[in-house]
Amino acid sequence: MSEQTAGVQTYTPREFHRQAHDALGNPQIRANFRKAMDGLMAKRLDSFDDWDLDALRELGANIRLRALARLPDLLEKLEANCEANGIKVHWAEDGEQACRIIRGICENHGATSVIKGKSMVSEEMHLNAHLEEAGIEALESDLGEYLVQLNQQTPSHIIMPAIHLNTDEISEIMHDKTGTERTRDVDAMTAAARQQLRERFMAAGVGVSGVNFAVAETGTLCLVENEGNGRMTTTVPPVHVAVTGIEKVVEHLRDVPPLYSLLTRSATGQHVTTYFNMISSPRKEGEHDGPKEVHLVLVDSGRSSIYQDNELLDTLRCIRCGACMNHCPVYTRVGGHAYGTTYPGPIGSILSPHLMGLEETRDLPTASSLCGACGEVCPVKIPIPDLLVRLRRESVGEGRGNVAGAGIKRTRKEVAAWKGFQWLATHPAAWRAGTSVAGRLRALTPARLGAWTQHRSAPRPATTTLHALVKQHQAAKTDKEER
């Protein structure tokens, strides 16, 4: 996930521990995330004030479950309705294939510059790097993504890509890369970016966006945004390409309002976003603006394999609000880059192993204290903690083997240790003998026990076992009673 073009700051899930360590030692990162996450948690709670949140989450979960239950039929229906509306539908097995499809569309139109609305799937498949190799410049237009791209970084949050940067850092980036005068005035910086990007919207040959909900019933692509860059991207260039994972489909138009209500409130605590943009066709005869061609690229990229397993399936309910990361004590402290994946935080830890395999992402399922906050706030009730535990089991070869790289963390030592423990714990005489020996040899316990003793002293067996203590206590009690 970290291999991008030269010069881009890279992170990889293999280096989670080092990256997390570095982030923890960076007071700027910690302050930026702490401040942002505290604000987001409070705003979310406020925004659900008037709502029967349980009923709404139940409905949200149930709409997503229904969509997944009928997924193949709904994808076919979406395709048929989009095509009937004039939207060309493409299917891609993986990110590489999707990138080639999009490059092909650009080349067919002789486009050398692409303007992009926010799309996590395009990040997932490294579309920008792919297009650049083909000599096509891809420019992000969401302000946060634009800043991150200028800084040759990747987003650190799925909703707020530049959340790791503060005002001074952003001012410096804009000064360095675009010659904007240094300022602490956010309005002035925003105005400068507006001017810079408007030129690019006009010049772009193709606009690439993501999709928040794809409605099978009507062949409609829904985009949620505040800035207007999504509307620009999908309206100004002559060609619009929407790219999305196959799980984003919903059955009916009426399924959209509950999910939209949950999405904006869970993500940023907004009761609504500035724009809800619903696209059902390219420019029709007689219309004066909008793209003349609209393409929809449906990307599988591991999703159909998640789909096979009853428990893992829940991962696909996600509507990408980011509430799980906003509420995660680990994410808040280490920030988004430490994970080294496109999707950071709890959702990233349960999704990335499927996209990249457990070999790459072996540390992510353990990047959680299992406090349960992510599951409690999830608008579609994904049991994230249970899925983290499931992936931990898979990584040591104790699951169903349904995840690529299952068993990667299995070691003979650990297996033998657990087997030994199991035998001891089910054989009382051996257990008593063992614990009593351990108590007597307590002076020999090592003072250093790897990661455990980095911040703690090593545990020592007690001189007297609990069993022995209880026995003594009972003997004393009987003594007293007899006297």
Added chain:
Amino acid sequence: MSARDAILKRLRERADGALSAPDSDFAVVTGRGWSREERLVRFERWIGSVHGEVVHAAEEDWTDVLAKVLVDKGVRRLALGKQHPVAVEARRALVNAEVELVDVDRDIEQWQREQFDDVDAGLTSTRGAIAETGSLWLWPTPDEPRLISLVPPLHIAVLDGRTLEDTFFDVIEKHGWASGMPTNALLISGPSKTADIEQTLAYGVHGPRELVVIVRHADDVIGSSARQ
């Protein structure tokens, strides 16, 4: 096998077997039971909370209010349609005003630079609004193209006080959206905004910096109570 067929095949031949779809109870997103007045009050409160400006007008003299907004905002060039009654009435009323009227019934390719650089405001009608979230709903047409509510720095939207619904769900259901979607359907709630620079809210990042909603009232009763 094509990618399409391979993906669909994997989904259909699901290892853990077919899934059953639960029924959905939509009660939580409908049935607010607000009166017309309550809807207006809520609409105004919510759109106001995200920097949307609301001005009220009687149906017969709403163009006077429009003329005043144009003067207040220093609009020199106003883009608008020709056929919708809103555009027709505005054109008639502004014929002697100090504002140049810009025709929008031209293919964007012919006047993109002009639209981006040299239009101060776009005037559009609206199909209705949503009380719960303070959102306008627009279905752009050849007469009122998509970019008119997006590219100029000021968007002036004309809303009839009678056309508010309680919730987004109600709009979709009562107006039969599922039986025929337009090229582009939009909900607009306030001017363009971002909080991408350290959570600080800034308006007008890509779209309009300002949104003015002129609410037209058929009778003074609702107008005056909403004004309070």
